[in-house]
Amino acid sequence: MATMLLSPRPSQLDRDAFIVSYGEIYEHSPWIAAQSWDTGLGEAQDTPAGLAERLRQQVDAASPEAQLALIRAHPDLAGKAAVAGELTDDSRSEQAGAGLDQCTPAEFARFEKLNQAYRERFDFPFVIAVRGLDRHAILEAFETRLNHTPEQERRTAIEQIHRIALLRLEQRADRKS
DSSP states (O other): OOOOOOSSOGGGSOHHHHHHHHTTSSTTOHHHHHHHHHTOOOGGGGSHHHHHHHHHHHHHHSOHHHHHHHHHTSOOTTSHHHHTTOSOHHHHHHHHHTTGGGOOHHHHHHHHHHHHHHHHHHSSOOOOOOTTOOHHHHHHHHHHHTTSOHHHHHHHHHHHHHHHHHHHHHHHHHHHO
16 A cells, blocks of 8 residues: 655645645644744655654643643534534534534533533543544543543643544545545
């Protein structure tokens, strides 16, 4: 099987074009792409896994405050932004793929209650890579993760954000191949 390449190839872009092309891989956080470009990009970053690793390094090296801002840049699942049509294209597609746009009124109310409880406990939104999950699995994960310590949940949220980034890059490579 041939290696999937991103298009446009990150290593062939100037800084501005790279940020335009890959700045939204991490939700509302183009600083991650900017810092990644500044470290230098080679052919190894032309694959989804290679670029995901370079982007991940910037997040993992960021201050706790910057990581918290990244987590807070994510929307609530099946939340008010989704209902109002205010999600990024990637988030809307991901949430729809998990059936979150088809919640019953009872499920929507449950999401709202869990979103509120989660934000009260952790002071940031619940983040999970929803691709491959349905709303029932997401609700179950929500309830389980409410029992985490704040530090466990901050680390879990960052890991989920990294997974979302890799999945977004893989999807972009799939569309181009």
